[in-house]
Amino acid sequence: MARYAIGDVQGCYAELMSLLNAMAFNPQNDQIYLVGDLVNRGPFSLETLRWASQSMGISTVLGNHDLHLLAVYAGVSQVKHGDTVQDILAAPDADALIGWLRQQPLLIDLGDVLLVHAGVSPNWSLEDAKNAASEVENALRGEGWKSFLSTMYGNQPASWDVAMPLADRLRFTVNCLTRMRFVTVDGSLQLKYKGERDHAPAGICPWFESKDRLPLPRRVVCGHWSALGLMLKEQVWSLDTGCVWGAALTGIDLDSGQLFQVAARYEYQALLD
Template sequence: MASYAIGDLQGCYQEFLDLLAAMAFQPGRDRLFLVGDLVNRGPDSLAVLRWVYQHRDCVDIVLGNHDLHLLAVQAGLARQKGRDTLAEVLAAPDAPLLLDWLRCQPLVRRCGGYLLVHAGLLPDWTPQQAVALSAEVEAVLASAGYKEFLGQMYGNQPSRWHEGLVGMDRLRLVVNVCTRMRLLTDTGALDLDFKGELDDAPAYLHAWFDAPDRQHQDVCIVSGHWSALGLMLRPDVIALDTGCVWGGSLAGVRLEDRQVFQVPSRQARSSDWG
C-alpha cells in the first residue's frame, strides 16, 4: 500500500488519469490525497468529481477556494466568473449528490506526519489547532445553515488571527488562510493580492512557510494553490501546484519516500498562472 498526494486538478481529468497511471495507483490497494481545487478553469470538472466520488473509499480531499466557489454558485450565493467552467457540473443530474458530498469535506487533514491543506497555515497554529479550526468550518458547511455561511464567506477581513475572533469573522479568516493565503506581511496580516513568483514579492511580504517560529514545524505541510511557486520539496513543506490548468504539469508525490511524479498538461500554455 502506498499513499499519494496530488496538486490542483482544476478539472484536468485526462492529466489526472495520466498521473494515476504514472504512479501505478491501484484504488483497492493505495490511498490518494487531493490538496483542493478539484474543479474549475479546466475542461472536465464533472468527470473529476465523479471519479473522486466513485473512489471516495480510498480518496481523501481538502477543499480549495475553487471548490468553495462552486458550492456558493450552486447555492445561488455567487455568480460564475469570466473564466469559470462550472456550467456542466451545475447542470448534471447527479450534481446534488456530488456537491452534497463535496460540501462535507474538511479544509485540513492529518495523515501521520503530514498535514494536508490547500493554501497554508498560520505560523501561530499548532497542527492540533489547525485540525480543530477546520472542523469548525466543516461542521457549519455540513449543517442545515450552510447557505448562510456561504453567503458571508467572501471578503478579505479580518486579516489577522486572534483567539477572540468569533462567528463569521472567525470562520472567514480560517477559510482565507486555508484556501487563499500565500503571503503574510511583516506584522502577520494576510496579503491576498500578490499571486506571482516569490522572488518578485515586495520586501514587506514573506511566504507563510517562511514565517519564523512556526508552531507546526514538527509536521510536513502538503499544499497546492500557488502555481507561480511551483513544485517545492522541503523537509517541512511540499508544494504541488505546478499549473496544470495553465499548461504546466500535474504533480504528485508518494508520501512514504517523497518520490515525485509529473505529467505534462494537455492545456494551452497561459501566462495567467496564480
C-alpha cells in the same frame, strides 16, 4: 500500500488518469490524497468530481475553487469568466455531487503529514489549525451552510484571535487554508499580492518563511500556488505545477518522496480567452 498526494487537478481529468497510470495506482491497496481545487478552469470538472466522489481510495481537502463552486450552487456567488463549473451545475447528479463536496474536510492530519490546500497560519499551533478547520467543516455540513457561504468572502480579518466573532473566525480560516500565499512579518494575512515570490513587496514573505511561525510537528503538503511551482522543503511540499496553465500535473509518494509528473495536453485557460 502506497500513499500519494496530487496537486491541483482543476478539471484536468485526462492528465489525472494518466498520472494514476504512471503511479500504477491500485484502489484496493493504495490511497490518493488530493490537495484541493478538484474543479474549475480545466475542461472536465464534472468528470473529475464524479471520479473523486465515487472511487475507492480517494480523499481530498477543499480548495478555493471547490468553495467557489459551492457558493455558485448556493446562489451566493456567480459564475466568472474562465469558470468551467457550468456542466456540474447542469448535471442530473448535481445535488449529490454538491452534497458530497460539502462533506469534505479542509485539513487532513495523517499523523506524519498535514494536508491543506493553501497553507497554515504562522500564528496557529497544530491544535489551533485543526480546531479552526473543524469549525468551517461543521458550518459547511450544517443546515445553515448557504448562510455561511454568503459571509465567507472578504480579506478581513487579517490576524487570528480565537475570541473573534464566529463569522470572522470562519472567514479567516477559509482564507488561510484555501487562499493564503503571503503574510506580513507578524504573520498577518496579505491576500492582495499574488505575483512571484521574488518580486514580492517589502514587508511580506511566503507563509512558510515567517520567522515567527509556530512549529508544526508535521510536514505540510499543499497546492494552490502555481506560480511557486513544485517546492519540496523539509517542512513543506507544494505540488501545484499549473496543469491548467499548460505545465504539468504532479503527484508524490508521501513515504518515499518519489515524484510523478504528466505534462498538460493544452494550456486550457488560454483556450477560454
